[in-house]
Amino acid sequence: MSILTAISAFTHRTARRPARLQLLAYSGGLATLLVVLAEWIVARAEGPPGGLCDDDFCTHAPPLAWGVLGVADLFAVAVLALGLLVIAPAMVAAAVAAERRAGTLDQLRTTPLSPLALVCGIVVGAPARLYLLLVGPLVLHVVCGLLGVIPADTLVSSVSILATGGLASVLLGLTVALAPRQETGGALVALGVAAVLGFGGFLGAALSGEPTGSGWAFLHPGGALQAMGLQHDGLWRRLLMSPWRLHWFDETAYLARLAAAPFLSCLSSLALAIVLAAACCRKLAFPHRPLLSKLQALALFLGLAAAALLPARALEHSDALFHMMVSGTILIPVCLVLAVFATPTYEAWALGLRTGGRLPWWSDDAAPYGLMWTMAAAFVGLGWAALSWRVHGLCDREVVVIAWSTVLALSLPVYVLFIATRYPTAAARWALGVAVTGHLLGQVIAIALVHDRYRSPEMLFVQVAGVAGAIVPAWVAFRQAALRRRTLAARST
Amino acid sequence: MSTPLLSCDRVSLSYDGVRHAVREVSFEVHPGSIFALVGPNGAGKTSTLRMLATLTDPSAGTLRVDGIDLARDREAVRRRVGYLPDNFALYDAMTPVDYLDFFARCHGVPSAERRRRSERLLDELDLGGKREAPIRSLSRGMRQRLGLAKTLIHDPKVLLLDEPASALDPAARLKLRDVLAGLKRRGLAIVISSHILPDLAGLADSVGIMEGGRMIRTGAIDAIARAAKNERTVYCIDIRTHVDRAERALADFGPRVGRFERTAWDGGAVRFEVELEGGEETAAELVEALVLRGARVSHVAPRESALEAVYRASAASAVA
Structure with missing residues (x-):
């Protein structure tokens, strides 16, 4: 069944023809409102955009003139970003979670629509009303580009970022709604997706406004949009950057990173969208399987690890080990979450055990040991490549840090398998997840203290954490082995 | 077919x-x-x-x-x-x-x-x-x-x-x-x-x-019902007069009558729920015996449909 059929059906369900015309009219009203608001602001503006600055840093930046369309364009991009990158994914997540809870998703799965057609239908159809509302701001943005209010490359970049970033974001919303084993509350899922994406947008925007962090601005389309706007000396730069920071833009490396961000953002968003779409299709076709295949989880982790580590290559830094630790700390939860969603349920794991043969690590029914150890090895390899890590001349505490971190990384799959297979209810899994998170946090803090030459007051904490780092995974592994024995014994009985 | x-x-x-x-x-x-x-x-x-x-x-x-x-x-x-x-x-x-x-x-x-x-x-x-x-x-x-x-x-x-x-x-x-x-x-x-x-x-x-x-x-269903014919079916029989004679007739009828139970009936009759083997033929013979003993029979019907009988018989044999 064609993808167009699905898109047509879902769009028609959400916004029927009379509603479409009504929404387009509202959308025109919204664009007009943005222009009126811009005009109101410009009429009351005193001085040039960004204000006057008479210190040495600002003397070379000539003041700009206010423009109504320029300000309206800023609003239009903000509205488009908010709609496509935050609200649309939340709407998709809420709609799919509600369908799962009501049982209607199963009914859709009995239609001849392929999983890919269903995914396309949902990501286009569920927020169709919002998309129609955003037509006006988009037209305003394009008109500003065509009239020369913003540079042509800014128009092309912004539309590309919004399209690819929006696609990746709605697919993320869909993935989050499909991920839990049990049906979940739609509003809660939607709020979670909106909060994560909104926070990501703010973080990306903040990173792009700072030379050191701008290398990571592409990680969220919001950051890439900000980088795109800051590239040229225009209203965007003057209104969003303090006058005393304008000298940063004399730095060629910073400008180069800003210029690269939109392209990298589109590329990473497309890659993310492809992996997430494949995961969603898989989950819709085979709901009993884990959300992610092992290879999909590995691909996502590799992408995120590369995105976290490779930009650091361009930075001047003296402590590669410290950067690895920071990146590792950030990537531990990512690794855990991806692995949890690639780990089988107890029933599937038990079926794999009872069938007898040794499963390859990429099998859906296999435990996540191979996957997570491959992730850890890939992280070390990437770190090595990105940071030109010095092997020679490691001091004792660096050796301890590396050894402890290695033990921690190797023990992670034990927790994931335990959480996924041991407890049947979501509440129990969450409770154990929180406990494991607390333990891992303690381990990370202890490792950081060792790295920073801990003194006597912290000594006790490090010692306790060291003992816990050995006992806790051993106890969990022991309990898992007991479960494994019972599972195999059930086959023989 | x-x-x-x-x-x-x-x-x-x-x-x-x-x-x-x-x-x-x-x-x-x-x-x-x-x-x-x-x-x-x-x-x-x-x-x-x-x-x-x-x-x-x-x-x-x-x-x-x-x-x-x-x-x-x-x-x-x-x-x-x-x-x-x-x-x-x-x-x-x-x-x-x-x-x-x-x-x-x-x-x-x-x-x-x-x-x-x-x-x-x-x-x-x-x-x-x-x-x-x-x-x-x-x-x-x-x-x-x-x-x-x-x-x-x-x-x-x-x-x-x-x-x-x-x-x-x-x-x-x-x-x-x-x-x-x-x-x-x-x-x-x-x-x-x-x-x-x-x-x-x-x-x-x-x-x-x-x-x-x-x-x-x-x-x-018919084939299963036939196969299950030897299974006992519960019939409801309403007697208006000479209930004690009817009770004796049921007891004397032979092995084709299994358990029978007397239940109250407010329509002027007493209802018996009787387990019968042999289906409608046995039921007809039993009615004849009741009438010959002087009991007035006002209603005879199986308590359950053929499908229910099939299900009950199958479930019972599965448990056995």
């Missing part, structure tokens, strides 16, 4: 390799016939229907719809199957017309045909007056009929109905019976799962009795 529209050959479903939701179930359903899948809760009826509806993959066995192997071409199977789950969830904010239109689009029904089919189904299922009302305002019976209309919107050859009559009032059940009889006459192969046997009696042509994931008995 026509080619079966639906065939299920040694199908099993297990999630962990030890416990089986369905174990080696086999049956066939022919065009224009109704197959009743009966059994207690947890017997595996819904799991079987979900496999037939392509929602769950069987662990073993072969499922064919209209000769198409489900494992090879799901899309073709889905075009031929209409599935009504037990919860028949609907989109409450939509109207019945929009709801049917949406699923017709999902099934790729041509635009010229969509409206016509929706209107026809709504009229046939007595929902014509509610076509523009929000679904949330419909009664449970109406919602159930709308769910049925949805399963028919793409003109399927096979209909899978999971507990379609549960929680319906008697009038709605009678209406559903009429609708199903009409669909049967149109040549559809229908599988109904239910644990309410009177709903299926007189409607189903064949029956599959499930217990603990296994199909403990399957075949045409």
Whole structure:
């Protein structure tokens, strides 16, 4: 069944023809409102955009003139970003979670629509009303580009970022709604997706406004949009950057990173969208399987690890080990979450055990040991490549840090398998997840203290954490082995 | 005998390799016939229907719809199957017309045909007056009929109905019976799962009795009833006069009368519930014996339908 059929059906369900015309009219009203608001602001503006600055840093930046369309364009991009990158994914997540809870998703799965057609239908159809509302701001943005209010490359970049970033974001919303084993509350899922994406947008925007962090601005389309706007000396730069920071833009490396961000953002968003779409299709076709295949989880982790580590290559830094630790700390939860969603349920794991043969690590029914150890090895390899890590001349505490971190990384799959297979209810899994998170946090803090030459007051904490780092995974592994024995014994009985 | 529209050959479903939701179930359903899948809760009826509806993959066995192997071409199977789950969830904010239109689009029904089919189904299922009302305002019976209309919107050859009559009032059940009889006459192969046997009696042509994931008995209802003829059937016999003589006659009748129980009856008669072996012939002989003893018999009827008797006998033998 064609993808167009699905898109047509879902769009028609959400916004029927009379509603479409009504929404387009509202959308025109919204664009007009943005222009009126811009005009109101410009009429009351005193001085040039960004204000006057008479210190040495600002003397070379000539003041700009206010423009109504320029300000309206800023609003239009903000509205488009908010709609496509935050609200649309939340709407998709809420709609799919509600369908799962009501049982209607199963009914859709009995239609001849392929999983890919269903995914396309949902990501286009569920927020169709919002998309129609955003037509006006988009037209305003394009008109500003065509009239020369913003540079042509800014128009092309912004539309590309919004399209690819929006696609990746709605697919993320869909993935989050499909991920839990049990049906979940739609509003809660939607709020979670909106909060994560909104926070990501703010973080990306903040990173792009700072030379050191701008290398990571592409990680969220919001950051890439900000980088795109800051590239040229225009209203965007003057209104969003303090006058005393304008000298940063004399730095060629910073400008180069800003210029690269939109392209990298589109590329990473497309890659993310492809992996997430494949995961969603898989989950819709085979709901009993884990959300992610092992290879999909590995691909996502590799992408995120590369995105976290490779930009650091361009930075001047003296402590590669410290950067690895920071990146590792950030990537531990990512690794855990991806692995949890690639780990089988107890029933599937038990079926794999009872069938007898040794499963390859990429099998859906296999435990996540191979996957997570491959992730850890890939992280070390990437770190090595990105940071030109010095092997020679490691001091004792660096050796301890590396050894402890290695033990921690190797023990992670034990927790994931335990959480996924041991407890049947979501509440129990969450409770154990929180406990494991607390333990891992303690381990990370202890490792950081060792790295920073801990003194006597912290000594006790490090010692306790060291003992816990050995006992806790051993106890969990022991309990898992007991479960494994019972599972195999059930086959023989 | 026509080619079966639906065939299920040694199908099993297990999630962990030890416990089986369905174990080696086999049956066939022919065009224009109704197959009743009966059994207690947890017997595996819904799991079987979900496999037939392509929602769950069987662990073993072969499922064919209209000769198409489900494992090879799901899309073709889905075009031929209409599935009504037990919860028949609907989109409450939509109207019945929009709801049917949406699923017709999902099934790729041509635009010229969509409206016509929706209107026809709504009229046939007595929902014509509610076509523009929000679904949330419909009664449970109406919602159930709308769910049925949805399963028919793409003109399927096979209909899978999971507990379609549960929680319906008697009038709605009678209406559903009429609708199903009409669909049967149109040549559809229908599988109904239910644990309410009177709903299926007189409607189903064949029956599959499930217990603990296994199909403990399957075949045409008449054939099974004949096979179970030697099983005891409970008859209700109302006696108006000489109740004590009737009681003695029952006791003296011989081994073909099993347990009998005297129950109060406020219509001027006393009711006996009697376990009889040999079906209607034995019942006739027993009435004759009662009349000869001077008892006045006002009513004789089996307490349960043929389907109920088949189910009771099968369940009893499974337990044994």
